Amino acid sequence: MSKSEIKNLIKITDLSKDEIDHLIEIADQIEANPKGFSEMCRHKKLATLFFEPSTRTRLSFTAAMMELGGDVLGFDDAGSSSATKGESVSDTVVMAGCYADIIAMRHPKEGAPVIASQKTTVPLINAGDGGHFHPTQTLTDLLTISRKKQLGNFTIGLCGDLMFGRTVHSLIEALLRYEGIKFILISPPELRLPKYVKDEMDEAGAEWTECEALEDAMPDLDILYMTRVQRERFFNEEDYVRLRDSYILTLDKLKTAKDDMIIMHPLPRVNEIAVEVDDDPRACYFYQALCGKHIRMALILYLLGLK
Numbered sequence: 001m002s003k004s005e006i007k008n009l010i011k012i013t014d015l016s017k018d019e020i021d022h023l024i025e026i027a028d029q030i031e032a033n034p035k036g037f038s039e040m041c042r043h044k045k046l047a048t049l050f051f052e053p054s055t056r057t058r059l060s061f062t063a064a065m066m067e068l069g070g071d072v073l074g075f076d077d078a079g080s081s082s083a084t085k086g087e088s089v090s091d092t093v094v095m096a097g098c099y100a101d102i103i104a105m106r107h108p109k110e111g112a113p114v115i116a117s118q119k120t121t122v123p124l125i126n127a128g129d130g131g132h133f134h135p136t137q138t139l140t141d142l143l144t145i146s147r148k149k150q151l152g153n154f155t156i157g158l159c160g161d162l163m164f165g166r167t168v169h170s171l172i173e174a175l176l177r178y179e180g181i182k183f184i185l186i187s188p189p190e191l192r193l194p195k196y197v198k199d200e201m202d203e204a205g206a207e208w209t210e211c212e213a214l215e216d217a218m219p220d221l222d223i224l225y226m227t228r229v230q231r232e233r234f235f236n237e238e239d240y241v242r243l244r245d246s247y248i249l250t251l252d253k254l255k256t257a258k259d260d261m262i263i264m265h266p267l268p269r270v271n272e273i274a275v276e277v278d279d280d281p282r283a284c285y286f287y288q289a290l291c292g293k294h295i296r297m298a299l300i301l302y303l304l305g306l307k
């Protein structure tokens with residue numbers, strides 16, 4: 001692949017709506033017939049370069065490549081890489097491109113994947129950069145919504161840490177391309193959605209409201225998207241401790257919810273969804289994690305030019 005032919009995924013808007021629809025279609029084909037895809041990446045390698053902790057994203061990328069018949073190499077801790085000796089992210093991805101056909105990289109610094117993508121010689125996927133972007137989580141969310149509801153004509157409540165929640169910012173940007181979506185932003189005043197995202201919603205003519213009490217929004221929701229208050233993004237522990245329990249979803253609080261509402265969460269959760277909710281038929285956050293594997297399989301195939 002020449003440099004100009006390489007397609008990277010840094011942010012969700014790097015993909016057109018048609019490309020997203022194409023990925024969802026491939027993911028659905030994979031779910032229907034996994035064996036049909038089990039040899040498609042034979043002799044291909046994925047490098048997972050994780051400078052920040054992860055469970056779902058790294059494991060689902062790993063499982064995705066394995067189920068496509070390919071191999072995986074990489075590290076899950078910057079401390080075990082030569083970053084500890086001062087090697088730059090750019091040099092690390094150039095090296096990885098010597099050993100692998102495609103790279104998935106997570107880094108705590110916003111913008112690190114953009115810098116890395118200027119040097120890479122193979123497709124590079126941003127697997128999360130600080131509080132910035134997490135495009136494969138957004139693809140996961142879109143696939144989940146398309147399978148459980150439809151992509152359009154619903155009311156979604158985004159609840160919790162809307163300020164630092166990169167998954168929320170990317171999901172809103174993606175949903176602005178679909179018709180008939182009403183957004184209810186549920187957060188404490190200190191964790192409200194950043195102005196630049198609200199400006200994007202206004203520019204797109206989206207209908208949105210803001211509230212503090214989850215109970216006020218619950219009866220109207222078709223989708224409830226819960227998020228974790230992210231300790232690692234706070235500047236001081238005191239603020240985190242004050243805000244961490246702002247929302248705890250329980251069965252009692254779900255009494256006013258629609259019977260067919262779905263509950264999503266990018267995970268990991270801390271205590272914002274009580275474990276008792278897991279058995280409620282509306283809970284679909286573990287199914288969402290499964291969707292993450294299907295869409296990452298589709299993405300690997302697409303970026304490698306195999307689908």
Ligand code: CP
Binds near residue numbers: 053055057128137
């Ligand atoms: N949703 C998500 O990004 O989870 P991990 O941090 O475990 O990868």
